[in-house]
Amino acid sequence: MKRIISLLMENEPGALSRVVGLFSQRGYNIETLTVAPTEDASLSRLTLTTAGDDHKIEQITKHLNRLIDVVKLVDLTEGAHIERELMLVKVRATGAQRAEVKRCVDIFRGQIVDVTSSVYTIQITGASDKLDSFFQAVGEASIIEVVRSGVSGIARGEKILSL
Amino acid sequence: MEKLSGGDILIRSLAEEGVEYLFGYPGGAALHIYDAVFRQKAVQHILVRHEQAATHAADGYARSTGKVGTVLVTSGPGATNAITGIATAYMDSIPMVVISGQVMSDKIGEDAFQETDMVGVSRPIVKHSFLVRDASKIAETVKKAFYIASTGRPGPVVIDIPKDITNPVDKFDFDYPDKVKLRSYTPIAKGHTGQIKKAAQLLLQAKRPMIYAGGGVVQGNASEQLIELVRLLNAPCTNTLMGLGAYPGSDEKCVGMLGMHGTVEANMAMHHADVIFAVGARFDDRVTNTPSKFCPSAKIIHVDIDPASISKTVAADVPIVGAVDAVLDELLEIIKAEDAKPDEQALAQWWKQINEWRERYSITQTPRYETGGMLKPQEVVSALYEVTNGDAYICSDVGQHQMFAAQYYHYDKPRRWINSGGLGTMGFGLPAAMGVQMAHRDANVVCVTGEGSIQMCIQELSTCAQYNLPVKIICINNQALGMVRQWQDMQYDSRYSESLYEDSLPDFVKLMEAYGHVGMKVTKREELKQKLEECFAMKDKTVFMDIYVDPNEHVYPMHIAPEGSMRDMWLNKTERT
Ligand SMILES: Cc1ncc(C[n+]2csc(CCOP(=O)(O)OP(=O)(O)O)c2C)c(N)n1
Ligand SMILES: [Mg+2]
Numbered sequence: 001m002k003r004i005i006s007l008l009m010e011n012e013p014g015a016l017s018r019v020v021g022l023f024s025q026r027g028y029n030i031e032t033l034t035v036a037p038t039e040d041a042s043l044s045r046l047t048l049t050t051a052g053d054d055h056k057i058e059q060i061t062k063h064l065n066r067l068i069d070v071v072k073l074v075d076l077t078e079g080a081h082i083e084r085e086l087m088l089v090k091v092r093a094t095g096a097q098r099a100e101v102k103r104c105v106d107i108f109r110g111q112i113v114d115v116t117s118s119v120y121t122i123q124i125t126g127a128s129d130k131l132d133s134f135f136q137a138v139g140e141a142s143i144i145e146v147v148r149s150g151v152s153g154i155a156r157g158e159k160i161l162s163l
Numbered sequence: 164m165e166k167l168s169g170g171d172i173l174i175r176s177l178a179e180e181g182v183e184y185l186f187g188y189p190g191g192a193a194l195h196i197y198d199a200v201f202r203q204k205a206v207q208h209i210l211v212r213h214e215q216a217a218t219h220a221a222d223g224y225a226r227s228t229g230k231v232g233t234v235l236v237t238s239g240p241g242a243t244n245a246i247t248g249i250a251t252a253y254m255d256s257i258p259m260v261v262i263s264g265q266v267m268s269d270k271i272g273e274d275a276f277q278e279t280d281m282v283g284v285s286r287p288i289v290k291h292s293f294l295v296r297d298a299s300k301i302a303e304t305v306k307k308a309f310y311i312a313s314t315g316r317p318g319p320v321v322i323d324i325p326k327d328i329t330n331p332v333d334k335f336d337f338d339y340p341d342k343v344k345l346r347s348y349t350p351i352a353k354g355h356t357g358q359i360k361k362a363a364q365l366l367l368q369a370k371r372p373m374i375y376a377g378g379g380v381v382q383g384n385a386s387e388q389l390i391e392l393v394r395l396l397n398a399p400c401t402n403t404l405m406g407l408g409a410y411p412g413s414d415e416k417c418v419g420m421l422g423m424h425g426t427v428e429a430n431m432a433m434h435h436a437d438v439i440f441a442v443g444a445r446f447d448d449r450v451t452n453t454p455s456k457f458c459p460s461a462k463i464i465h466v467d468i469d470p471a472s473i474s475k476t477v478a479a480d481v482p483i484v485g486a487v488d489a490v491l492d493e494l495l496e497i498i499k500a501e502d503a504k505p506d507e508q509a510l511a512q513w514w515k516q517i518n519e520w521r522e523r524y525s526i527t528q529t530p531r532y533e534t535g536g537m538l539k540p541q542e543v544v545s546a547l548y549e550v551t552n553g554d555a556y557i558c559s560d561v562g563q564h565q566m567f568a569a570q571y572y573h574y575d576k577p578r579r580w581i582n583s584g585g586l587g588t589m590g591f592g593l594p595a596a597m598g599v600q601m602a603h604r605d606a607n608v609v610c611v612t613g614e615g616s617i618q619m620c621i622q623e624l625s626t627c628a629q630y631n632l633p634v635k636i637i638c639i640n641n642q643a644l645g646m647v648r649q650w651q652d653m654q655y656d657s658r659y660s661e662s663l664y665e666d667s668l669p670d671f672v673k674l675m676e677a678y679g680h681v682g683m684k685v686t687k688r689e690e691l692k693q694k695l696e697e698c699f700a701m702k703d704k705t706v707f708m709d710i711y712v713d714p715n716e717h718v719y720p721m722h723i724a725p726e727g728s729m730r731d732m733w734l735n736k737t738e739r740t
Contacts, residue, residue: 025287027473068291071347
């Protein structure tokens with residue numbers, strides 16, 4: 001099962017490599033990873049997605065918590081949460097295809113952010129599976145480049161991850 | 164406020180932490196620090212002959228005292244040579260601080276001379292690491308490093324210091340902090356009372372209880388509480404390889420070590436137990452044999468300071484995260500306050516069964532070796548036990564001799580058995596013994612080794628000479644990488660691929676003499692005891708006893724793997740349980 005683990009860690013050199021190193025060292029897999037500073041400059045927020053059964057996820061969270069740099073951690077998938085990923089995608093769009101692609105982008109509430117006579121650059125945000133289904137809708141064959149930000153997430157309602 | 168250079172701040176900080184000995188080896192990037200070492204007296208530096216030995220010596224010091232072992236090495240090869248010792252300490256959760264010199268800050272990343280990314284290289288084998296970028300942060304960093312290394316589940320911490328940071332020309336305020344604040348690190352002390360109560364209930368209701376004590380009891384200084392618990396419950400106790408001495412080995416409630424080369428009675432008792440109380444132990448694969456067949460009828464209570472150790476390989480029914488001493492204190496109080504008492508009748512039955520196993524299988528009653536023919540390695544350890552009255556510090560290397568030293572020497576006190584259990588590092592024994600001897604100048608400190616292992620750190624004989632360390636080296640010479648050979652006998656039709664030396668062993672007696680030590684050679688059973696006595700009578704000498712033993716001996720009992728359970732063991736080359 002896919003899990004979204006989100007954590008606050010010291011904004012210090014080496015902190016990220018410890019988190020990433022832990023995954024390779026213990027044979028866990030990272031599917032997506034995002035890191036950025038927070039409103040508190042001394043902290044970074046890292047969100048990663050990984051897959052595994054409950055036992056494996058429990059081990060992952062315990063080992064992450066054991067890292068001295070990790071201040072606080074939450075498995076967002078344990079509760080109601082909002083998941084977002086941003087994708088930029090270049091699609092070949094010529095002739096009749098142009099209108100077709102445009103329609104598709106609208107359905108997915110994306111935006112065309114750059115245009116040439118043969119290529120649209122499209123921005124789409126949403127949960128990862130929504131981004132996945134955009135590929136099918138627009139047709140894999142016309143896609144020429146994809147860049148995804150990796151998943152960011154936050155809990156719904158009053159629940160927060162902070163010190 | 165006092166103004167000091169980075170180098171002086173570093174050494175003063177170590178003194179503030181109560182560091183007596185700094186095990187190390189100098190080199191370019193550490194020279195400012197070495198100059199600071201020279202100009203003071205509080206911290207004594209011990210010059211080893213290889214950085215691996217510095218880490219093992221600091222490790223032995225730490226294991227035998229409970230204090231933090233401290234190491235100083237230079238950048239590049241100095242740092243990488245220290246890696247094996249850091250990994251050894253990491254696997255056995257030993258408190259250690261390793262300070263490594265680093266190239267100048269502005270050269271980092273340029274492949275400068277003797278540059279190695281020490282923080283990167285050591286990352287998977289440290290509890291934490293620091294790269295100091297500012298001399299004004301040295302004191303605080305040292306404080307944090309010692310705090311992290313020695314609290315919670317202990318472990319090694321690396322402090323990497325670029326050379327410019329310790330420059331004697333630049334001076335900074337020195338004020339050693341008395342406290343550290345780490346918002347992301349709060350070691351757990353007390354266990355959860357509700358869980359401890361559940362554990363008490365289970366233990367009091369148990370019909371076949373078993374106490375399984377590991378290195379955490381030694382590290383956590385909880386032997387007294389463990390002894391009291393065993394007495395209160397009238398339950399059998401087994402120690403892990405790391406836990407030998409946590410519960411007195413010669414006490415009748417001790418069923419010996421468990422696991423791959425544990426006693427049959429300990430493994431049988433584990434297999435048949437209905438409640439297992441695991442304390443400071445981690446269900447290592449060398450203990451459990453096939454995890455899915457592990458102790459089928461037992462409810463498992465697991466006390467450990469590290470949540471990640473709990474339910475890692477074997478699921479716990481009652482997990483308790485906390486410091487073992489605090490948890491045991493609370494458990495003892497709860498049990499004493501209970502009206503319920505242990506089930507005397509069931510326990511009598513249980514002990515009867517255990518004593519039957521003992522009669523049938525115990526290695527002390529029926530030796531697992533032939534007593535005729537060539538001198539046997541087991542006999543050497545038994546004789547050592549007698550001659551030292553069971554009261555020596557035994558520092559072991561890795562191999563068959565290690566298992567014999569674990570089986571045939573009985574450890575009645577914690578911190579007397581010093582071995583690399585987790586990583587299994589050949590070369591550990593001699594330098595570890597040096598560290599132990601530094602801490603216990605008048606004690607009998609023994610390195611039990613093999614002719615293979617000793618050659619991995621034999622250069623330390625020179626260190627023993629420089630610091631007058633009267634370590635007694637008992638080399639159980641089976642003329643082979645015995646443990647490898649045993650597996651080749653058992654699994655590869657005795658094809659001895661690269662486990663023999665083809666008559667290339669040195670004359671250890673002459674070698675010892677070259678270092679100014681005493682060497683003795685023993686080949687006969689009749690002379691063993693007397694030679695051992697002579698050896699230990701030489702109080703101030705480093706003595707090496709080269710004891711020739713039967714090369715065909717195997718370590719038994721031995722778990723049958725793969726697919727076996729705890730109780731499935733080879734008793735000798737042909738018989739099994
Ligand atoms: C550094 C290192 N290299 C290799 C091994 C694998 N190994 C385990 S035991 C052993 C043989 C040890 O030989 P010796 O020290 O003579 O002890 P014996 O088993 O003969 O008693 C070897 C090679 C190891 N544990 N450590
Ligand atoms: Mg040997």
